[in-house]
Amino acid sequence: MLSPWQSIVARFRSAGFNATAAITSLAIILAFALGDYVGQARKASPVEQSISKILTKNPTPLKRSVLEQAAIEAALKASGDQWANYFPQESVKNLNQTLEGRYSGIGIWLRKSKSGVLEVSSVQNKSPAARAGIKVLDSLIDINGVAMDGASLATAVAALRGAPNTKLQLGVERNQEQIRFEITRESILNGDVVAYQLATKVVYIQISSITSQVATDVAVALNKYPHQSGVVLDLRDNPGGLLNVAVDLASLFLNKGTIVSYSRKNDSPVVLESTDQIVDVAPMTVLINRSTASSAEVIAGALQDRNRAVIIGEKSYGKGTLQEIMDLVDGSKIEITVGKFRTPNGRVIDQVGIAPDLLVPEGEEIKKALLVLGGLAAIAK
Template sequence: MNAKQSILLGVIVGLFLALAFAFGFISNDLLETASASANEPAAVTNYGLLAETQNLIDQVYLREQPSPDVREYAAIRGILSTLEDPNTYFIEPPVAQSEADVLAGTYGGIGVQVQLSEDGRLLLFPFADSPAITAGIEDGDELIAINGADITFSLGPDAIDQMLRGEVKKGSGVEITVQHANSDMPETFFIEFAVINVPSVTWRVLTENEEIGYVQILRFTNRTPDELEDALTGLLDSDISALILDLRNNTGGLLPESVAVANQFIDGGTITYEMRKNSERALDAEPGGLATDIPLVILVNHSTASAAELVAGALLDYERGILIGQKTYGKGTVQQIFLLSDGSSVHITAAEWLTPNKNRIDGVGITPTIEMIPDENGRDVELGEGIRYLSEDLAESVN
């Protein structure tokens, strides 16, 4: 295989890995070697036809053959493809990275989250201990300009977020102009780039109604339960009376951590049923969650998948809150990861999970209580609807 072919193969497999993790649902105690994979013996087959075919190729094939490992990898992919399961796949050694590394989430930038408000303003929310917060950026600051150029919502939050990132080296950074909520004049900052460890949970008290807290879970990592506990503690210390849980664009992650997240909102009972080849297991909530009684709205969309769907499905079945947004992705399986002897790995679908009411999610998704069409300009209409719903609920509870 020449250098160009190797690079192309690496890119293709790398993209496949990224897509696989994009809608992944992984049990972090299932990363193991193939030799220790099962108590039951595997079905024995010598794949005689493969050996016959290879023998014929060796005898008569005109041109040079690919290396043995390339042919073996192709055979593995062929066997897995017969299962017709897109979540069961093979990864070559150069890109067989651990889930911990994939979920770590680091980049060079100033460490802010960009959100487009319902009224079309671009708002900044700095991460804790980030260069942005050190420079003086505050939650809800309106972004006016980047490097002297005016910014409008038509660019979209994702494109603007990329403009606030860059290579970490001496003197590198970005100049931004913001409008503080409590100030009449815009203020300009030059903020140097640093390595940003992306949190899996962000939170704040909503300025639209300070009785309502907002928690966004971006992904389910091994840090998520602790980060969520810190967020809920901070919000409850701020005397909020209701909560919005944002699971939009959360494409999954670790199974035990998603169960731990649901624990914070459900006071006992089964969170999910895990269905394996020869067994069924109920994963139950532990009493003592911080937010088991507070009025709750959950935001979802088409990219809410896997672990995020587990949490949304449990909260919906227990009638802990309503779902607002669009139908979820529909990924309800768990992949078990086996490391092979050469450093490659095989991800094999080993379980399917069901909601507490034993509703199936895989290939189906979850239909929200209030379905909404996304705003074509990117305004956050789902968050706005959630604020209105909870504000009316709080007003009724007072009367």
């Protein structure tokens, strides 16, 4: 059976990373700190040798799993993949709960910034974090007094979780100012969609992240609220989430045809098409901003390319890459980039973003959306 470390090397090679460079970097790093795996029929690598030597020679009792985790995290960093993450076995439950939209915490999503700092990528509406005043792009300083500088995503998420009604101390940096919060954790249950009647026959639907129930919840909202005059789909501050759910959501508004395509190493492009035959045909606007990212950009790009909606706001984040979560032999998981998205018209999203049809200042988007819907209704008469 392969060790987690051997599994990670195999994953890197199959995903197209420069595994040789990554392993070479690790050999230099780990020659001083880690070391080797014995008992293999093949020749052991310098990394595996280092792990074994530390385990046999270091006077301090050590666990192989701890050293292998350090090696895996170093390999992910050496790969240069900004979105790569490692989830130890004990963190996998937190990951699954986040994607399902059901957990006990404060209602935020995190991501690593381009400089490697953990920052808030989404704040769920009416969550403890929203009530406390946490904002998208706040950088994490510490959680309960434990510094987050250099911490992994899994470590930070685990620190944020806890039993309902327990308190959490959170330090963030915003505009070069340090701010402290005391927040009480709550059970978060599928609160990623907020919908209400915005105007006569106009429905407003806000999506804070693309979790497993989002497409279903949006379909329910469309059935509940009269919207013959229009739909305002708010994807501002939405970090993305599950690609298959994003496709299902876009399919509520787009009949047959491409939603998004992506390419993997040495494979033909994969084209994902609309999954619905019966679609909503009401006039539509989509709100985006600089924190609209990933699969949320996929939705906006598809609706824009296929002339289904008017996109309003500011240019989106530009995270147009596909990550895949892969199992390792010990029950842990890695998340690595395996492809790049293209819109139905072939536009690249990564590092570019989605440019709005109407550039509108922050705070004016909903007002502009209503004006646009009114204009579309007038044209249709």
